[in-house]
Amino acid sequence: MFEEASEVLENMLKWSFPLSLVLFLVLVCPLRAEAAHEFSVYRMQQYDLQGQTYGSRNAILNTEARTVDAEVLSRRCVMVRLIDFSYEKYQKALRQSAGAVVIILPQNMSTVPQDIVQQFMELEPELLATETIVPVYFALEDEELLSIYTQTQISSSSQGSSSAAEVLLHTATANGFQMVTSGAQSKAVSDWAITSLEGRLTGAGGEDLPTIVLVAHYDSFGVAPWLSYGADSNGSGVAILLELARLFSRLYSYKRTHAGYNLLFFLSGGGKFNYQGTKRWLEDNLDHTDSSLLQDNVAFVLCLDTLGNSDNLHLHVSKPPKEGSPQHALLKELETVAAHQHPDLKFSMVHKKINLADDTLAWEHERFGIRRLPAFTLSHLDSHRSPERHSIMDMRPHVDLTKLSRNTKVIAEALARVMYNLTEKGVSGDLQIFTEQMQVQEDQLASLVDWLTAQPRAAQLLDKDSSIVNTLEYHLNRYLKDVRRHLVRADKRDPEFVFYDQLKQTMNAYRVKPAIFDLLLAVCIASYLGVLYLAVQNFGLLYGFLRRVTAPRVKQH
């Protein structure tokens, strides 16, 4: 019975086995190779602003890695470390039509020497200005990436300098790397909505009160959107605005300190893209609605931009304020407060006319100036072209908390002196209003800046459902009334701004051997098989030898 069963089983196996094998192979066909190393890469900016294209146009790459010193760079992925990066090398790679450029940034930016940071910050706008079809990626360094880089460097630098035999040996032992990104080609994001938030504190005493507008843009900018943390520019501005909202809402909650000014707070989006949020908000408020705080009686608009460091404070104006205007009053109060309460602070006014022929506007107040609203920007930078406003190096260590809270205090004191008309009432310049319970809370500012710099805030990454926008709205709701969202979408036919996607990718580095290695291996295998064949053919010799060795022993028995 056992015999029959095994016969049946064997027959079954005989026929089903090959079929199942073929089926299995077919199912297993899709190839999923494991990479030597997988890491995140962040693409360089790609956007169109007012019809002008900027940045890298391409996202996909599947090329072999080389370092900059290699001779042949065309259609290769050029890997550079930040320390070795320079504009000439970048140009060289582009000229030789490299396949891609990957810039490796150290994990901890604070270890990089200051001059390299400064040099890179100045290079960023130039990198973006040269529009290129080569994908440019940034990666954060880790051990494996560093080892890949050193191996590539060794193999790159030895090419073209040795004899044929050495090259042959080299190919057998060298490890090449193939860099592949997994995403698709980049394309324009349609219907992106930039969100801005506004909130108000209504003044006491009837209608037709003058309005003070406080503005700060909350987005950040850098050569790679996913690495733009924008600590000083403009995380500091947002933190100050929220702290001012808290302080003044507190003052307004008591009848005795409820001032006769409306306060309008505005957190604008798309600030780094020529202040799109502000532009549309102004159009909506001035052109498309009948009554708005911005139409009636605006005392002045104060824009906060980059106030987290340094002992300078500049008030940028497009035309010098006239005597007797509220603008002039604020200017005077700022001077008074700086002189009396903070002697280490150097305050000055910077006058720059609006130049409409420029591609982009300089400061945010110019948007208001174009619509004939009195406005100025407060910043510790003296020029809008300063590289710190557009850099990925602008991270949390760039914000000095004591200086930030000092600047907050100066602004709050000056505003209060204007709103409560303190100088006319004869109050001396030394009197500090914001003390004790009303003092500027440094830990509040600290937690705000920490939260803002914990994630990238590039405008392309913050849509209307993003957590940052929601949290900002929540914050404003705690202190202000009538908090509203304002959306900006690009015009369909003639878009002012176009964003592109595929900004963050996963790159795989595969260990590869050059083609000649396979040929070499085939030759070796063929010779091995030849030797084996000869050995098997002559197996009889071994058999005979052993027979002869054992035979005499038997004969002796």
Place this chain on the structure above:
Amino acid sequence: MTLFHFGNCLSLAYFPYFIAYKCSGLSEYNAFWRCVQAGATYLFVQLCKVSEPFGPHKDVSNEFMKATVDLADLLGLHLVMSRNAGKGEYKIMVAAMGWATAELIMSRCIPLWVGARGIEFDWKYIQMSFDSNISLVHYIAMAAVVWMFTRYDLPKSFRLPVTILLGLCVYKGFLMELFVHVFLLGSWMALLVKAVLTGAISLCSLFLFVTLVHSN
């Protein structure tokens, strides 16, 4: 060139089998289907082995137990050889060829197909192919030892060496893992040690076989 690499590995793995089949004279005896039957028995034995439950912890005693289960391999080889009539060498070769080819297809083809075709290069595929060559020699030696063990006319003095060789064959995998673990051998060194060990076992079994066959 990755398909090329797959081709390299496959030829390195499979050609020795082809050479052995052709040169050992099996093709003259129309032994192909018998080899396939041997392969089917291999599958059956593997299925039986899989159904044995063991604890999840990977430690020495567990590995030892797992290796003991490989005794089923010996039973399978014996079964194949007993069903085949013919000379001793014929039986051994048929059983070993079928067994080793089945092992090659089941345990090496899939990893090679999936892995060697990919972009990523790894030396382990070449090593796997070499390993299959070594397995062939190993199974021939094992089949020979099993055949000798079951002979009724085996002289007393041979009992002990044959039993020792049998034990070595079964526990070879276990010994290899022990070596690698203790001496922390690299992959190429481990392959070399395995080749040496298999060579030693097969030489001994060949010696015993020649003595047995030509002693009467």
